[in-house]
Amino acid sequence: MSIDHAAPPQTAHATRHTAPAAGVGLVLRPARADEAPLLSELALRSKGWWGHSASFLRACEAELTLSPEQAAKAVLVEVDGVVAGFHLLAPSSVGSDVGELDMLFVDPPFIGSGIGRILFEDARRSAAGRGWTRVQIEADPQARPFYERLGAVQVGERLSRSVPGRSLPLFELTLRGGGSSRPIGRATYWR
Numbered sequence: 001m002s003i004d005h006a007a008p009p010q011t012a013h014a015t016r017h018t019a020p021a022a023g024v025g026l027v028l029r030p031a032r033a034d035e036a037p038l039l040s041e042l043a044l045r046s047k048g049w050w051g052h053s054a055s056f057l058r059a060c061e062a063e064l065t066l067s068p069e070q071a072a073k074a075v076l077v078e079v080d081g082v083v084a085g086f087h088l089l090a091p092s093s094v095g096s097d098v099g100e101l102d103m104l105f106v107d108p109p110f111i112g113s114g115i116g117r118i119l120f121e122d123a124r125r126s127a128a129g130r131g132w133t134r135v136q137i138e139a140d141p142q143a144r145p146f147y148e149r150l151g152a153v154q155v156g157e158r159l160s161r162s163v164p165g166r167s168l169p170l171f172e173l174t175l176r177g178g179g180s181s182r183p184i185g186r187a188t189y190w191r
Contacts, residue, residue, distance in 0.1 A: 024080050028122055031076045031086060033068035039076065039086050039105075040065045046085075046105035050142045060162045066103075074103070075122055077115055084110040087119045089126055092136055099132040101173075120150050128175045137171040147171045 031039060043064040048057050066074065066088070076086040085106035092098040101123050106116045127135045138158050139147055148154075152171035160166035 024078075026118070027078045028075060028118065029078070031071050031074040033072040035074075035076070035083075036066045036068045036071035038083060039071050039074060042083065042086065042107050043103060043105045045108055046111075047140070049108040049111060050140065056163065063162045064103075070102075075119070075126070077118055077122075079110065079115070083107065084113075085115045085119050087123045089123055089130075089135075094136065097131065097133045099127050099130060099135050101127075101135055101137045104137075116146060117150065124173065124175065127173075133175055135173045135175065137173065138168050139171055141169060144169055147173075 043066070044057060044061060047060055047064060052060075070088060073090075074086045074088040077084050086103070087101065087105075088103040090100045090102040092100045101120075104116065104119050104123065106113075106119070124135070136155075137147055137152055144154070148171075150173075152173045154169050155172045156170045157167040158170050160168055
């Protein structure tokens with residue numbers, strides 16, 4: 001016995017999505033400007049995963065909201081057609097050979113699955129491809145072990161732009177030359 005499920009009717013305001021093909025796997029791709037709201041919501045969910053209060057998350061909302069221009073510069077990872085996380089690199093004010101990992105967020109259902117490592121490694125390759133020798137990372141204190149495991153070293157602290165009096169660890173990653181700015185189209189595994 002089989003049961004067919006009819007698709008819900010499309011309304012004038014509904015966005016039409018095509019279901020991903022079975023077994024699409026993992027895809028790393030440039031984000032689009034129109035994905036800014038999606039990425040902003042993902043960043044806020046990811047920040048909330050650490051158990052912060054609602055008032056804390058409201059204070060961080062503006063900082064975690066991507067503009068269309070920022071979204072167009074981000075790289076996201078999809079797992080079977082679902083956006084699982086993203087990273088955003090930006091030039092640093094420190095020097096032309098230094099960049100910043102401005103954002104790296106993983107949607108809570110994918111935390112611990114290796115998606116963060118994939119995003120970090122892609123950011124590392126992209127930064128090297130831009131000619132940067134170092135990348136600075138202003139991190140959430142709970143993310144300290146993640147960045148340390150991947151080779152970043154804490155070099156100081158920065159004051160939070162969202163929460164007065166809160167200090168955030170500042171990490172630096174030294175890039176080992178070369179690298180490729182060639183995007184990764186697809187991976188067959190991520191663990």
